[in-house]
Structures are given as C-alpha cells and as structure tokens.
Amino acid sequence: MISIVQATERDCQSIADIGKTAVEESHRGSSSVEVMTEFLERNYNPEAIREELHDSHNIYYIIQYNGESAGFSKIVLNDSHPDIGVANVTKLDRIYLRKEFYGQKLGLQLLNFNINLAKDNGQSGMWLYAWIGNNRAIDFYRKAGFMVIGSHNYYVTETHFDVSHRMFLSFSER
Numbered sequence: 001m002i003s004i005v006q007a008t009e010r011d012c013q014s015i016a017d018i019g020k021t022a023v024e025e026s027h028r029g030s031s032s033v034e035v036m037t038e039f040l041e042r043n044y045n046p047e048a049i050r051e052e053l054h055d056s057h058n059i060y061y062i063i064q065y066n067g068e069s070a071g072f073s074k075i076v077l078n079d080s081h082p083d084i085g086v087a088n089v090t091k092l093d094r095i096y097l098r099k100e101f102y103g104q105k106l107g108l109q110l111l112n113f114n115i116n117l118a119k120d121n122g123q124s125g126m127w128l129y130a131w132i133g134n135n136r137a138i139d140f141y142r143k144a145g146f147m148v149i150g151s152h153n154y155y156v157t158e159t160h161f162d163v164s165h166r167m168f169l170s171f172s173e174r
C-alpha cells in the first residue's frame, strides 16, 4: 500500500536520516569523506530540515510504503533559471528514497506526483541538478523525459564543487 503525503514537523528526523544515507550512497566518490561529512551534517540534521519545512516555498512530500516512510521529495514552484527563459518552472530540489526501496518504481510515482502538482499550479516544466557521476538518477530522469540542457558547478562546501548536469522536462512535450 503506497501513499504520498505532505511532510510535517513530525517527519524532520526521518527526512534527515533518509537524505543523509541516500546522498552519501549516491554521491560516493564525488568528494572526500571530510567534504561529504561537512555537507551532510550541515544540511541533513532535523533542525536544518525543520527550517526548510517552515519556508512555505519548499514543498516536501513523503512516500510511504505500508505506513513506513520510504522516501521524500522537495520542489519549489516558480523557481526559474536563466537557461530556461520562462518564469513558471519548478525546481526539483531533492528526491531521495531508502535504499531498500530503489528500483521498485516508488521514485517514479513520487516524481509523477510532483509533476502533476506542478502542472496543477500552472507550471510549464521542471528542472534539476544531477551530479554527473550519479548514473542511477540520470537514467531515472532521462526515462522520465528530462534532457540535459547545461552544466553547473554545484558548491557542496565553500571550496568543493560537484560538476552537475542541469536537466529539464518541458510539460508541453509530455
């Protein structure tokens, strides 16, 4: 039984735990252990997530499998990028599952949910960054119709960046 529900303060710990593990696993090799640890401790602790949830621009959803949190997503509506040229596009900022749920189409269900939510809010497309070494995620986005439209140096800390694809899905072609 799968359900997708809006995240609340009660989900802070679980979002932090899922994010920490999934980022570490999917970005292994992108930076040193020290850089990764600094990034994860700063961004994936319950207090940081609580602050994120308090910002009404951030739309977090949890995907549950038999009542257990299997993953989460974060989108920001009307978050344009100069390369895209239209204002009404959504940034998919985070989508992370627990490892035991990979490959079971839960990611696809959560992505499609967010695409429909964005469309219902008058958006014309969705974009994201994906580290060039994260093949599973890049394949996943390509299968869903996203195209690489540019490259971006994503600063993980003040001194280290990951070279990332900028990917875009136009809703008019779907």
Ligand SMILES: CC(C)(COP(=O)(O)OP(=O)(O)OC[C@H]1O[C@@H](n2cnc3c(N)ncnc32)[C@H](O)[C@@H]1OP(=O)(O)O)[C@@H](O)C(=O)NCCC(=O)NCCS
Residues within 6 Å of the ligand: 022, 023, 026, 071, 095, 096, 097, 098, 101, 102, 103, 104, 105, 106, 107, 108, 109, 129, 130, 131, 134, 135, 136, 137, 139, 140, 141, 143
């Ligand atoms: C990326 C992620 C959200 C995808 O969710 P998922 O539920 O595992 O993906 P799905 O089961 O919906 O699979 C959809 C497609 O992804 C791709 N995919 C799945 N497993 C893969 C693997 N091991 N290697 C390469 N591609 C894979 C396939 O193209 C698959 O389609 P197919 O089953 O028809 O071949 C999930 O794996 C995840 O949380 N990964 C770690 C965190 C992460 O990298 N997030 C994105 C940051 S940019």
